[in-house]
Structures are given as structure tokens and as C-alpha cells.
Amino acid sequence: MTTEGDGKRFLPIILLSAAGFTVLTTEFIIVGLLPAVAMDLHVSIPQAGLLVTLFAFTVAVVGPPLTAHLAQFERKRLFVGIMLLFALSNVLAATAPNFGVMAFARFIPALALPVFWSLASDTAVKIMGHEKAGKAVSMVGFGVVLATIFGIPIGTLISHAYGWRTAFGVIAVLALVKSLSLLLFLPRMTLEQEPVPVVRQMGILRNPTIMGHVLLSLLIFAGMFTAYTYLADTLERIGGFDGGIVGWILLGFGGVGLIGNWLGGRMVDWSPLGATILFAAPMALGIVILAPVVKMYGPLVVALTLWGIAQSALFTICHARVMKAAWATPAIGASLNISGCNIGIGLGAIIGGRVIDHFGLSDVGLASGMVIALAITMGALLAFTTRRGQVAPSSL
Secondary structure (H helix, E strand, C coil), X not given: CEECCCCCCCHHHHHHHHHHHHHHHHHHHHHHHHHHHHHHCCCCHXXXXXXXXXXXXXXXXXXXXXXXXXXXXXXXXXXXHHHHHHHHHXXXXXXXXXXXXXXXXXXXXXXXXXXXXXXXXXXXXXXXCXXXXXXXXXXXXXHHHHHHHHHHHHHHHHHHHHCHHHHHHHHHHHHHHHHHHHHHHCCCEECCCCCCCHHHHHHHHHCHHHHHHXXXXXXXXXXXXXXXXXXXXXXXXXXXXXXXXXXXXXXXXXXXXXXXHHHHHXXXXXXXXXHHHHHHHHHHHHHHHHHHHCCCHHHHHHHHHHHHHHHHHHHHHHHHHHHHHCCXXXXXXXXXXXXXXXXXXXXXXXXXXXXXXXXXXXXXXXXXXXXXXXHHHHHHHHHHHHHHCXXXXXXX
């Protein structure tokens, strides 16, 4: 892929990272707003959690085929259109009169998110080179980290002060601004090769090693979101913090994610599977101990720090790991990873909701830890089988 104009190497990545901030804030802001949305739309917390599941499963189902189809389109025009779609969907969410309309408002951006994230990552890798895929993905993923640091917490603070509808309205404005910035400053991009037919691109599904990597991402994110979906509710109901304090806690949680993004982007180029296991273990520990220590300041900080660093690192690691395994078709690999991650997100929200209904909110962390332990086992098994099969190091 080449860029016209002055050819500044990092300009497209910076612009896409900034747009990614709005894209991922749209997906995950519901985590901080869940209690307020549930109360206003007259549904239970587990029912409101289904908004997370709907978004995630939509991404999972449409992501690979839609990405394969749209990968042949000129990237600048495509990215601008996606951001306009995000602006409109957030306006609809901000004005939703009932749960059904809110669900539809969450469905619309779920169609576009996998296309944006896959092709933005693919664009960055092509600019930086495959050998620096981890660094490239982490640069685009910096927008994800900023969404965690600023988007979700500030959305929670805005919701506490002005209402959750205002939070979605602010995101709509940001999406419109980002679409204009991409239109004005993103260089036009052209493909260096002929488009690959969708059917041929989807042949990647027959590769057991790649699908094993996707399954590993699914398990990691299922464990992660079993607890993360209900983090705000845990802090409020078990910890006794009000909505404003929860926003500041989430701000700190995202802040330590800067460390995780930096570490993950570098360690994944060293050993993708090793980095996955290395960060999954402390994340599980932080999640499991959170509820028991949520009223003790020092241990609470330790638990959230472990969780926040590891979670941010695993966003980057899982994405780069699958793209490295699918080196011949990295955009489809990225989309498959997004599908796997979002199936995991949806399953995590369901698991957490069922645990709350049957056992109570305090047991969500333990359930999350058990799923992550399964993921670690899967990662170790995948490392063993791929090495026995003499797979290239970049795919491990």
C-alpha cells in the first residue's frame, strides 16, 4: 500500500488511532453507563448487559465477510464513511426512547467496527512492515488505550453529572469531528495488488493453527468481560462508591493501561503466545481478588493495577498474534480475531449476568478467573502443538 502526497509515514497511523478512540469508546462506554441505562430504560442490569452481547455478537458474525468484501475499497473514503455512521448511531442512542431502539442504535456501529479496526490495523502493518506488526498494531491500538483512559471514564463522569444520553451525544460529536479530520488530512491510499476474491480470503478458516489462535482470543476476552462488563456495578454495589468516584477509578484503571499497551506491543513481537500467557495470569489474579478487597484502598489499587495493565496489553497482543499467524492475509486475520474477541465479549457478558442472577455479584470475579485459566491452558497447548508442527516462529 502506498500513500500519495508528502508520504509522511506516521500520519495515517496517528489519524486512524484518533478515530479508533471514538470507535472503541462507542463499543465500551456502555460498561460505565450500564447502571444508569438500566434504570432509565426500566430493565435489570443483566438485561442491560445484553447490549454488550448484541454489539459483540454482531461484530463476530459480520466482521470477516464484510471486511473481506470492503478491503478492496479505497481506504480514505471507507474510513470517513464509517465515522459518519458512528456519529449517526450515537445520536440515535442518545435519543433512544426505549430498550428496543437502544439495541438498534448499538447494532448499527457493530456492523462497521470490525471493518474499521481490521483495515486500520492492516494499513498500519503495511506501513511499518510485517516484522514490526506488534508495534504497528500497538500504535493504532493507542486509541483503544486512550478510549479506556479517557473515553469510558469521562463518559461515566458525564453520565453522573448530566445523564447518560449526554455521554452518547458527546461521542456523536467526536465521531463527526474525526470524520472531518480524516477527510481533510488522511492521505488517499491505493492498493499495490489486485483485490483477492472474498471466497479465497475466507479460505483462512481451514487453517487449524490460525483458528486455534482465534479460539484463544475468544477465551481470553470471555474471561476478561465476564468481570469487566460489571466492573462499574461491582464498584458501586459492593464497594459503595458513587457514580462520580467510579468514573475516577475507571480513569486510573485506564491510565495504567498505557503501560500495558507499551509492554504488549513489544513483547508480542518477541513471543506472541508467551506474551499472551504472561499477561493472562496476572489479569486473572487481579480480577479474582477485586471483590474481596474492594473496600480496602491499598489492595484495591493493586488489583485494579494488575488487571488494567494486563487487559490493555492483551488487547494488543491478541490482535497482533492472530495477524502474525495469518501473515498471508493479515486483514482477514485481524477481522477473525475481532470476531473471536467479540464472541468472547458477548459470552463474558452472558456468563457474568447468569452468575449475578444465580450466585451474586461477588462471585463474578471467580467465574472470570476460571475462564481465563482455561484460556491459559489453551495457550500452552497451542504453543506445544505448533512447535511440534514446526510452525514458523512468527506464528507462535
